[in-house]
Amino acid sequence: METESVKSALSEQSSRSRRSRSHTHRNNHRLHSNRSTRSTRSHRKGDDPMAPFQTSVTLSDENRDGQEVIEVQILPQDDNWGENTTAVTGNTSEQSEVEDVGGGQWPGEPDTGFGFVCHRYVGSVLTAVLSVAAFLSPLAMVVLPKLGFFPALNPGPTVGLQQRLQLLSCGAECKGLLVSLAFKLVLLAAGAWAIFLRRPRATMPRIFLFRAAVLVLVLVCTFAYWLFYVVQVTEGAVTSATGEEAVDYKSLVAYSSSLTDTLLFIHYLAVVLIEIRHLQPTYYIKVVRSPDGESRAYSIGQLSIQRAAVWVLEHYYTEFPIYNPYLERLPVSKSRKGGSSFKFYDVDGMNNSSMQQSQSRAMLAAHARRRDSSHNERFYEEHDYERRVKKRKARLITAAEEAFTHIKRLHNDQVPAIPMDPQEAAQAVFPSLARALQKYLRVTRQQPRHSVESILAHLADCLSHDLTPRAFLEPFLVPAPVLQNEKEQKPVQTWALICEELLSRPISHGITFQLRQNDVSLLCHIRALPHFNITEEVVDPKSNKFVLRLNSETSV
């Protein structure tokens, strides 16, 4: 972890400038092959009644290092798509392709490869090695003298056999100490397993200060104890030969027991620092997602900036709605014309120069006025779009309910029914709601997210669990959370963290950092929670009396 490449803010900025904007991604050869097969593929999709004839989306998400390369042709919507038209109409709008970068990985963002794996696991491996070494030390300290590892203790010129046996004998107190040592080791193992034996959630660019501190402490402790131990044993053997105070086995056991105690306390400190300290909310963090403006606010405890980023990402993946890049521009119905054009006429045939000046001024005024009235267009567009979505949603729910009543009747009819398993039942029931579902998905631009197979599998699942139509429709109607999108369910997600402060510094009031991945960026602002001053207010129970407010009387 200490040795890895440091993603400082500066390098992030430089890589940001190299990264190009949303829909122009670099790609490799494979996209060329996709292009050639695109026309055939759309024809092939014609066999499947569900295929979106007039909207074809090619998603090539094979190893692009976390970048989705999306080519979308949005063809004009034709409501007759349900019939078997095989023509692919013109008017395609393609995404522009940028030059081919010969098969190489995206620079600066290793998601796979040896460098990343090394970075990801070196911290845990180091921790594991150190912890195991520390854990086994008390055992070693207790067992080694008995095994005769210390030549100074072996019977020979300095130590007689009788003395050795006496030194290594274990009386009652010593046995008690051994038992307590065993239990403490078991507790330590259980504690470490419960809290620390898990896959790390995140690979962070800077060192994780608390973990490093704890590991250093463990290292120093173990080293110090071994040092004293070895010195003790060898010195003790020497002194016993000369008849002075010797070190006996009981004190060695007591010694390793104290080592276990120290390790347990270090474990306690580690739990407090790493698990408990950040639980009490101290700051308020507001996360705003950039392309579509979704935001959430949370309360967060004391963490370093990189750990706070990991925390934010956890909540992002489980609470934010799915980002739909196709909804950036609201789909305009084809009946609407474009914006009005501003015409101006040459009323008087006056001086050319002055006319040109006034013309330019008039043009500027015209542009300004057009911009002013464009908010009106946006309002009506959005209103219209919402109406269409609601209409299609209503039709979808009705169609789904009808389809589900079909399948119920099939279950209940004992005699003529051929029992079907859920997949077949799903396939039987699906065509009756296919059209409504497809229309709804098109209006909300969700078709790339749901393929026919996934919809059928989901339907089979719902049928086998006896869910209602609305429960079946839930993933389509409620596009949240982000992890619901199967394309996001990757084992490794790479985000770039940008901040002006050093990433291992703790968060404090006023810090802002940004997390970026492809087009999506999360901007996080941190503010301190106020200190709450709770005062006590005593209300006299005698003042809890009421008088009827009558027909108001006034004294004059």
Next chain:
Amino acid sequence: CLQIPITLHKELGLDPEGREILKCGFKIGGGIDQDYRKSPQGYTDNGIYVTEVHDGSPAAKSGLRMHDKILQCNGYDFTMVTHKKAVDYIKKHPVLNLLVARKGVTST
């Protein structure tokens, strides 16, 4: 009903804030914006009624009694006024020429 004429001369007094005002010494209730059904005195209409007369006040001296209904005040009709208007009219003039109706009094 019999209209009893009462002339009331206001006296100087202190209001709760300490200023000097002219006081009559009685309380009124009712009005067309009030609900007579909620009155504890059990009035039967939305007229202005005298709900209390303080002892030794100009109202007591002039012969005003509790539960009198004020029909007119200085010529202004009090049978169809809001409560606030009634209070304003009473407070306006130093001498009040009232016409009141009293239950049970039908002839002089």
